[in-house]
Amino acid sequence: MTTVAVLGAGSWGTTLADLLARKGLAVRIWAYEPEVVEASNRRHENPLLLPRAALAPSLRAHQDAGEAVSGAGVILSAAPSHAARAVLAAVADDVAAGTLLLSATKGLECDTLLFMSQVAAQVLPKARFAALSGPSFAREVFERQPTAIVAASTDAGAAREAQELLACGYFRVYSNPDVLGTEIGGALKNVIAIAAGVLEGLGMGHNPLAALVTRGLAEIARLGTALGADARTFSGLAGLGDLILTTTGALSRNRALGVALARGETLADYTTRHRSIAEGVNTARAAGRLAARAGVELPISAKVAELLFEAKSPRQAIAELMERTLKPEQWT
């Protein structure tokens, strides 16, 4: 029987660990917080991140990451993007060559501008890598609502293994060879989510949101293809699918920040009121640097950066976007 080690007991890591355990696999989950380890093992729950959810009794939580991965044939990393390098480095000595490494982390490492596949290639170069992405609120997967994601890998065999490992009646997994496009989609959507929050905060309707999502995806694809990704990935689950979820689903931290900006708060005000910073803030900065490197224009992301870092007025930003030179729909 395959043993799977899940690194990170956030809501998504816990949900995937639970799904795998219920499929009959031996699953060990590493949690950073001792109280999460204890609650998982004693009461089969994760009150911190997936409240009121009864976890599979066979799921075993570990406080020691090395212990969790030791001898595991599959590692599923669900650490936050800023912590992924440290988490993988901590277990590197315990990971055998050829181990299947599934990354469920969205977002990039902001200082280096590296995506998770690139971080993994540096830290665990002998693992076989696949990125998991797509429109998947953890709570809904836990409720067994029909969900579809992609497993992206340049190694077709690794993608296939990920599909077979994870798929079940309510969880459909498509393979995709375009790892970079999959990772870009998962990261850049957070910038567009801030813009969606701005429209929401201004009380705007469906036409503006549909235009934002479509033109937002067009610029993500423009950046992605310039960096070497396949344009079709952005029409898929990790692009469009996740963007729809983020801009129309439950209010995320990124959208909430956009709503606050529309109501006249500054980024500094908002950051003071909340303990943590929305992921889209750092991604907006990273997007600007990636766009400069690739030599492409990202009109919406650039306006989001102006809202965040130059306190531009939201109505002014929208007017400037609407009054740009008339263009063909496909431009580069």
Place this chain on the structure above:
Amino acid sequence: MTTVAVLGAGSWGTTLADLLARKGLAVRIWAYEPEVVEASNRRHENPLLLPRAALAPSLRAHQDAGEAVSGAGVILSAAPSHAARAVLAAVADDVAAGTLLLSATKGLECDTLLFMSQVAAQVLPKARFAALSGPSFAREVFERQPTAIVAASTDAGAAREAQELLACGYFRVYSNPDVLGTEIGGALKNVIAIAAGVLEGLGMGHNPLAALVTRGLAEIARLGTALGADARTFSGLAGLGDLILTTTGALSRNRALGVALARGETLADYTTRHRSIAEGVNTARAAGRLAARAGVELPISAKVAELLFEAKSPRQAIAELMERTLKPEQWT
């Protein structure tokens, strides 16, 4: 000054006529109903289709379509798809060669499986044609909410004229050379809208809807490219943009039908309760015929047809979609 004749005083035709009149163009609108002609000219309103909206005073309504188009440099057709051929044929003798014909009609002619550009080529072969499409609830355009659409034409000059004619501070128009793709997107979305209503009626969440929209768009693109359209069009305003609007915006007739099916009503029950049939019903039939002609598979549209015409249970249809063979995200 350019004179524009708008054919059809539904909410969309009226809104575009009003927008053009407010831009200073001479606009004549032809309305089928005498009471609409009278209300437009006397009280500057269209109480039937755009209630509580004050229309531009310069807008002139006509009861006679030939009179409306006579001498007009631009004709904007906003007739319903089943009536477009008859409306264009009725004015054919009054239309000069080289007239710009803008079609704001979405959907196809069900008996012939022809899209509006193909109908226009038969009826007004000497006009220069452009299709208007994209995510645009008429009411929101009337309220001057930021909206983006495409003007699609194989004639770049015609597309450019359409852009300049229509664009204003709240209405952004992109050009696109792919007429067929633009028309396919506008028609096929109604089938996916029925499926979205089914998910809604079953009380499903955001993951299933995002998966439906993404995989729905994938199959529209699969059909479209097999018929000769450009795949990129489906990631644009007439594809993805309009699909998002239809599946997440105000409850349309198509989504309402899906909700009813999910609650156990049959198509016959629903049709008895409502005077008119949802456009997606005929389009589901047409999609099946187009798919057979193109030799492609449309898994979701096929299930919608089974729900509509074979009374398949919605939960069974979803289970069958989720349990298909595991596939790559891009398949043909």
